[in-house]
Amino acid sequence: MEYISVTGPWITQKEIDYVADAAEKAWYANANMYNERFEGAFAKYLGVKYAVSLPSCTAAIHLSLMALGVGPGDEVIVPDITWIASAAPISYVGATPVFADVDRKTWCLAADSFGKCISSRTKAVIPVDLYGNLPDWNAILGIAEKNHIAVVEDAAEAVGSVYRGRKAGCFGDTGTFSFHGSKTLTTGEGGMLVTDRKEIYDRVLILRDHGRQPGDVMFFNKEIACKYKMSSLQAALGLAQLERIEELLARKIQIFKWYEQELQGLAELQLNYEAPQTKNTYWMVTVILDAKFGIKKEKLMNLMEERKIACRPFFFPLSLIPAYQHHAGAKIAQSRNTVSYSISPYGVNLPSGMDMDEAKVKYVCGVLKDIILNSGTRLIPSR
Numbered sequence: 361m362e363y364i365s366v367t368g369p370w371i372t373q374k375e376i377d378y379v380a381d382a383a384e385k386a387w388y389a390n391a392n393m394y395n396e397r398f399e400g401a402f403a404k405y406l407g408v409k410y411a412v413s414l415p416s417c418t419a420a421i422h423l424s425l426m427a428l429g430v431g432p433g434d435e436v437i438v439p440d441i442t443w444i445a446s447a448a449p450i451s452y453v454g455a456t457p458v459f460a461d462v463d464r465k466t467w468c469l470a471a472d473s474f475g476k477c478i479s480s481r482t483k484a485v486i487p488v489d490l491y492g493n494l495p496d497w498n499a500i501l502g503i504a505e506k507n508h509i510a511v512v513e514d515a516a517e518a519v520g521s522v523y524r525g526r527k528a529g530c531f532g533d534t535g536t537f538s539f540h541g542s543k544t545l546t547t548g549e550g551g552m553l554v555t556d557r558k559e560i561y562d563r564v565l566i567l568r569d570h571g572r573q574p575g576d577v578m579f580f581n582k583e584i585a586c587k588y589k590m591s592s593l594q595a596a597l598g599l600a601q602l603e604r605i606e607e608l609l610a611r612k613i614q615i616f617k618w619y620e621q622e623l624q625g626l627a628e629l630q631l632n633y634e635a636p637q638t639k640n641t642y643w644m645v646t647v648i649l650d651a652k653f654g655i656k657k658e659k660l661m662n663l664m665e666e667r668k669i670a671c672r673p674f675f676f677p678l679s680l681i682p683a684y685q686h687h688a689g690a691k692i693a694q695s696r697n698t699v700s701y702s703i704s705p706y707g708v709n710l711p712s713g714m715d716m717d718e719a720k721v722k723y724v725c726g727v728l729k730d731i732i733l734n735s736g737t738r739l740i741p742s743r
């Protein structure tokens with residue numbers, strides 16, 4: 361078996377043609393043609409009013425916080441389990457991240473923990489649709505509304521996921537997406553900010569262009585801001601991918617189903633959860649091993665790598681990693697966030713790239729079961 365990568369995109373002739381077309385034509389008066397088409401198509405796909413193409417999801421979260429006026433003295437609640445990009449922009453604007461616990465099934469922000477983390481300084485919350493899973497949006501939005509807390513949805517990993525008929529990215533004051541090369545829909549590097557709020561959209565357009573007002577042809581900047589733009593070549597790639605979105609999502613779901621089939625009946629393995637009335641698009645098929653096997657993620661990753669299978673660790677709690685562990689509030693999070701701390705050591709993302717086929721999934725699952733059986737603990741079939 362060849363080396364199996366953990367993730368990667370599905371690029372066809374369509375993407376190559378669109379990028380070549382952009383390289384040839386998207387200059388002079390047409391410089392923005394692919395950005396405009398990509399933004400328009402993305403807004404239509406989600407059913408939102410405005411979409412702004414950006415260089416990354418990190419930029420989208422940063423601009424969201426800036427546009428919402430979050431700054432020094434404010435607290436922003438973020439789940440403890442996520443990529444650092446969900447939290448770093450809180451520090452960029454001088455606010456303080458507060459790490460809340462996650463739900464045991466969805467691995468996303470737990471509504472009750474969110475409620476408990478609210479203080480008089482809480483200005484915003486950044487729920488994350490982790491690995492394509494979805495949190496209990498109704499409960500989270502109810503708490504946010506009651507407490508006048510702005511919501512920035514980090515849907516970096518969840519393009520196409522659906523909660524009660526609404527697509528991921530539509531739940532907050534802003535929604536943010538990543539099109540990094542590992543993502544289901546890719547532009548190589550890239551991101552999108554979406555919103556229904558005109559004043560946020562208008563503010564984001566200024567903030568992402570060095571503080572230039574719309575129509576400022578004199579380059580007479582009124583404030584110091586950011587330079588966050590997506591190139592037309594990336595937008596062309598994104599548009600082609602978006603036109604194939606149903607095919608891309610179907611492949612992700614198929615890959616998950618193959619894993620589910622191979623691993624079904626093993627009660628001690630927890631896979632991504634699809635709650636009733638949701639559609640999970642399974643960006644990364646993820647498995648949490650029962651602690652009783654005594655196989656932590658580092659060991660599992662090494663053993664899989666020996667058999668030419670790349671895995672990634674389930675995210676470490678942010679309150680544990682060196683970047684944040686001495687941060688205000690990290691100590692409390694370490695003892696409060698019992699779910700995060702109990703599942704994170706035993707989780708890995710299994711290979712979920714678009715190049716996965718049934719044979720590769722069977723091989724990965726065979727190796728995984730082998731490793732567990734050799735741990736000396738018997739796998740118990742579930743009833």
Ligand SMILES: Cc1ncc(COP(=O)(O)O)c(C=O)c1O
Binds near residue numbers: 415446550
């Ligand atoms: C949950 C989450 N949030 C934010 C980001 C940041 O995305 P980007 O790399 O496009 O800045 C990522 C990227 O992997 C992510 O997984």
